[in-house]
Amino acid sequence: MMTEADYYALFEAYSQGELAGPARANLEARLAADPALALRYADFTEMTGTLRAYGQRQQARQQLRSIHAAMLAADAPEEIALPESKLTHTVNPMLRISRTERKLREFWSGHRATVGVAASVAVMAVFATLLGLDLWKTSHLPVPASYQALKKEVERIKKSQKAITSTLNQFGKPGVAPEVVQGKFSGTGFALTSEGYIVTSYHVIEGADSLLIEGRNHQRYHAEPVYSDVKHDLAILRITDKKFAGFGRLPYAIKSGQADLGERVFTLGYPREDVVYGEGSLSARSGFEGDTAFYQVSIPVNPGNSGGPLMDERGNLIGVVSGRQNDAQSAAFATKSSYLVHLVDSLAAAKSAATYPYHLPRFGQLAGTGRPQQLKKLQDYVFVVKVFE
Amino acid sequence: MSRGNSSVLTPTDDALIAAIRGGDERALAHLYRLHWPMVSHFVLQNSGTEDDAQDVYQEGVMVFYEKVRDGSLELSCQIKTYLYAVCRRLWLKRLTSKSRFGVRLLDDEEHGPYLNTGAEEDVLAAEEQDRRFATMSEALNHLGEPCRSLLEGFYLLDKSMQDLTTEFGYTNADNAKNQKYKCLVRLKKLFFAHYKEEPI
Numbered sequence: 001m002m003t004e005a006d007y008y009a010l011f012e013a014y015s016q017g018e019l020a021g022p023a024r025a026n027l028e029a030r031l032a033a034d035p036a037l038a039l040r041y042a043d044f045t046e047m048t049g050t051l052r053a054y055g056q057r058q059q060a061r062q063q064l065r066s067i068h069a070a071m072l073a074a075d076a077p078e079e080i081a082l083p084e085s086k087l088t089h090t091v092n093p094m095l096r097i098s099r100t101e102r103k104l105r106e107f108w109s110g111h112r113a114t115v116g117v118a119a120s121v122a123v124m125a126v127f128a129t130l131l132g133l134d135l136w137k138t139s140h141l142p143v144p145a146s147y148q149a150l151k152k153e154v155e156r157i158k159k160s161q162k163a164i165t166s167t168l169n170q171f172g173k174p175g176v177a178p179e180v181v182q183g184k185f186s187g188t189g190f191a192l193t194s195e196g197y198i199v200t201s202y203h204v205i206e207g208a209d210s211l212l213i214e215g216r217n218h219q220r221y222h223a224e225p226v227y228s229d230v231k232h233d234l235a236i237l238r239i240t241d242k243k244f245a246g247f248g249r250l251p252y253a254i255k256s257g258q259a260d261l262g263e264r265v266f267t268l269g270y271p272r273e274d275v276v277y278g279e280g281s282l283s284a285r286s287g288f289e290g291d292t293a294f295y296q297v298s299i300p301v302n303p304g305n306s307g308g309p310l311m312d313e314r315g316n317l318i319g320v321v322s323g324r325q326n327d328a329q330s331a332a333f334a335t336k337s338s339y340l341v342h343l344v345d346s347l348a349a350a351k352s353a354a355t356y357p358y359h360l361p362r363f364g365q366l367a368g369t370g371r372p373q374q375l376k377k378l379q380d381y382v383f384v385v386k387v388f389e
Numbered sequence: 390m391s392r393g394n395s396s397v398l399t400p401t402d403d404a405l406i407a408a409i410r411g412g413d414e415r416a417l418a419h420l421y422r423l424h425w426p427m428v429s430h431f432v433l434q435n436s437g438t439e440d441d442a443q444d445v446y447q448e449g450v451m452v453f454y455e456k457v458r459d460g461s462l463e464l465s466c467q468i469k470t471y472l473y474a475v476c477r478r479l480w481l482k483r484l485t486s487k488s489r490f491g492v493r494l495l496d497d498e499e500h501g502p503y504l505n506t507g508a509e510e511d512v513l514a515a516e517e518q519d520r521r522f523a524t525m526s527e528a529l530n531h532l533g534e535p536c537r538s539l540l541e542g543f544y545l546l547d548k549s550m551q552d553l554t555t556e557f558g559y560t561n562a563d564n565a566k567n568q569k570y571k572c573l574v575r576l577k578k579l580f581f582a583h584y585k586e587e588p589i
Contacts, residue, residue: 005570012570047577048544054522055545060454064447067418071425102439110436 004040011044146327147288149203149233151187151387152271152304188269188308188321189213189237189385192254192344193359194247196221196239199340200307200385201322202228205235212386213239216275216379223385227347232293232339233322235307236347237385250361251377252315256341259318261285265297267321267334268375269308270384277375278305280330282318287333288325294333295319301332307385310334315366315374402468409457421450424469428476435480445483449476452515463507474508528579536572543569 013019014027031038108115187204191197198213205211205225213221221244223237259265259282266279280299287294297310301324310319319334341360348358366374408416425446432442452475456462464471529537535557542548542556550562550569559565 004574005567008570008573009566043577043581044573047573047580050521050525050580051540051544053518054525055541055547056458057451057455057522058545060451061447063414063417064421064450064454067421068425068443068447070418071422106433106438109433110438 007040008044011041146325147323148326149323150301150303150306151185151204153185184389185387186304187306187385189383190309191247191250191381192236194250195359196244196246197358198223198237198383199320200235200237201320202230202233202235204306204385205387207389208387210388211237214384214386229343232335234320234335234340234343247381250381251365252311252317253361253364254341255316255318255337258285258336258338259312264313265310267299267308267310268379268382269305269321271302271304275379275382293339294322294335297332297334298330299332300330309382315364406457424472427473432480437480445476445480448479452511456511465507471508475512478508478512525580528576531579532576536575539569540572540576
């Protein structure tokens with residue numbers, strides 16, 4: 001009986017063609033006849049074949065590795081050359097740098113798409129936020145430019161007046177045109193006390209060098225600012241002329257409380273050279289953007305009305321005209337007189353007021369009379385405030 | 390046939406294949422260097438490293454090389470396209486095994502249709518072959534000395550029986566041969582026990 005090893009010897013000899021003719025024919029006949037032997041032979045060939053192929057695979061792999069190494073060496077000869085140059089101190093940092101650089105390159109090539117998407121998302125988010133904020137702001141904030149303070153720029157008028165005088169001069173003798181003293185700005189003011197204190201709006205006298213008060217009968221007084229309240233747009237002036245002897249008794253009282261909604265109110269002012277009367281109602285007890293220091297009144301006012309007195313029907317002073325809203329129909333604003341009273345009280349308490357005491361008018365004399373009579377009395381105490389810069 | 394300066398005169402694909410089949414190492418080296426940049430670029434572009442590229446490329450060239458040596462290569466396209474397709478398939482397989490998510494590969498447009506190059510079947514066949522070799526390696530490891538060294542010497546390293554006789558200290562070549570056959574029988578048991586029980 002042959003062992004399996006004996007069969008293997010036979011198979012090997014057969015597959016290498018070392019068997020002699022009769023033995024060879026004998027084995028072939030047995031392989032054809034005996035399926036078990038044929039299977040054994042198939043196993044043998046498969047195994048030796050696999051072994052040989054495995055050997056070849058390992059050799060080929062080795063070959064490819066050496067090819068790759070040779071290729072890298074040919075591509076980058078400087079990396080081979082570096083260790084030979086003995087400069088270990090410079091070589092080491094260079095190697096380290098190149099390694100980090102390689103890591104970075106690998107990271108970049110691997111995450112390039114992700115990084116790109118993240119960056120574009122971030123950029124878009126930033127711009128969307130900025131744009132959204134901008135839109136939100138513009139839609140929520142009303143434009144403050146619609147508020148207009150009512151001081152009058154006289155420059156315009158002066159120019160037109162010069163044009164008129166020059167036309168006149170062509171008819172008569174030239175050069176004798178009356179020298180009219182003109183301020184750069186003008187507003188309205190009114191008497192606060194009989195001692196010569198005048199009230200006007202702060203924005204009228206803002207940045208003023210000198211002030212000129214001009215009454216209805218072309219009386220002129222020099223004045224100086226005594227106190228300014230920027231927040232409530234109030235200014236108090238005092239007439240400095242030596243010859244000034246006082247206004248006499250003021251016909252109106254200053255109301256220290258608040259006026260009621262819907263009260264009939266009127267004002268006098270100098271939007272042009274002559275005094276102008278305006279009439280309306282108290283339409284709101286708060287001013288521009290809900291400012292509670294102001295009233296809203298439905299009086300048509302123009303530049304130059306600023307600082308004018310706001311009176312109620314009984315002739316009490318209830319406010320000081322300050323400005324108007326451009327994009328609303330006849331919405332004018334006036335500082336509440338209660339703030340004026342507060343201001344005067346605090347000034348009176350101050351020490352400097354001792355030389356020039358404040359005596360606010362307590363009782364009005366205008367109640368019960370008709371409007372023309374009220375105005376006749378009132379207009380003597382309303383002035384043009386001319387401002388020189 | 391074997392040109393040192395290959396960048397001047399590029400041999401055609403057919404000439405290259407013939408040379409490689411003839412066992413010309415320089416032809417293989419030329420082929421290897423010729424297509425390395427393409428595969429390296431492809432792998433690096435698809436979130437691989439330099440080492441990954443080298444592995445994949447050597448694997449791919451191996452598939453090509455073995456088919457050339459068998460004479461079983463049926464090339465319906467350029468070698469370049471075939472290699473690209475094989476390496477693409479191999480890298481895709483590695484990526485999907487590594488990643489939890491679906492993988493999308495970025496392809497270079499110039500390599501055109503790579504699906505009908507026969508690469509798919511060749512890669513599958515190569516994988517089967519790999520499995521066989523892994524089993525063989527396993528079986529050899531379990532075989533123990535001196536059987537393992539004897540068989541490796543004869544079959545893997547192509548040493549002659551005479552050399553092995555002196556190397557292992559057998560009295561004559563017949564003794565060595567008998568020992569070899571016994572070793573083969575043991576190897577057969579180990580090999581088929583492992584190989585057959587693997588799921589197909």
